[in-house]
Amino acid sequence: MLNDVKKLIRRVVEVQSRLERLFACGEVMDVDPATHCVKLVLRGYDNVQTDWLPVLTSRAVDVKVYALPTIGEQCWALFLPFSGMEKGLVLGATFNRQDTTPTSNAAQTWIQFEDGTHFYYDQAQHHCELNMPAGTLVVTAPETTINSNVTINGNTQINGNTNMDGTLDATGNIHSDADISDATRAMSDDRGIYNAHDHDKNVPPPSNQQ
Structure with missing residues (x-):
């Protein structure tokens, strides 16, 4: 009985x-x-090293969400109760005193990368921002619509057709491989009008052609 x-x-x-x-x-x-x-x-468990653990993701078929934690990152894992601490599932990472949050504003949702690139939306201020300290941003789509005024602080290269219903302010050069037109006519039509002007005879260019 005692045994x-x-x-x-x-x-x-x-x-x-x-x-x-x-x-x-x-x-x-x-x-x-x-x-x-x-x-x-597992530092708190005699430095036990786990087997390969799958990292939980929100979607994996058709729609795929891929984001691996980096080496040294603190993660929480769920383990099978009767198979040791070698087998389990990584649920996600947590912030700590060393790896702090990118913002202290609860109204903001952030994604930040190691090179300093970050994307966030502030729902209180209705402000969305993508900041890349280096590199290239490429948007590829059959059609793109921008329903706002646009300010460009650098040079602009246009390789396709662009239709704008708002104002475009540019502080740099604008280069287009296609024609540029406004509500009246295309720039190629303007060149045809002004190139026909006879400078030797000091004939002024037409002022009423539409």
């Missing part, structure tokens, strides 16, 4: 220990980009 009680106590202690390790925080020690998996080292 049975001791076995039961040991079993309860073992189950309790496993349940305590069901949910644990670890540090990413390796990543597998092809499978969207990471390995964790």
Whole structure:
């Protein structure tokens, strides 16, 4: 009888220990980009190293969301209760004193990258911003519509047709491989009008052609 009680106590202690390790925080020690998996080292559990753990994502079929934590990032994982702490699922990362939040404004939603590129929307101010310190931004679509006035503080290269219903302010050069026209006529028509002007005879250009 006493032996049975001791076995039961040991079993309860073992189950309790496993349940305590069901949910644990670890540090990413390796990543597998092809499978969207990471390995964790569990500092609070004698530095146990896990097997490859899949990282939870919101969508994986048809619509795919891909974002791996980086090496050294703090993540929380859920482990199978009776298979040790080598097998489980990474639920996500958390901020801490070293890896702080990119903003202290609760009205803002942020995505920030290691090179300093960041995108955020402030729903209180109705302000959306994409900031890239370096690199190239490419938008590819059959058609793009911008329903606002546009300000461009650099040079502009236009390789296709562009229709604008608002105002375009540019502080740099504008180059187009196609014709540029307004509500009256195209620039090529203007060139035809003014190139026909005879400078030698000081004949003024037509002023009433539409």
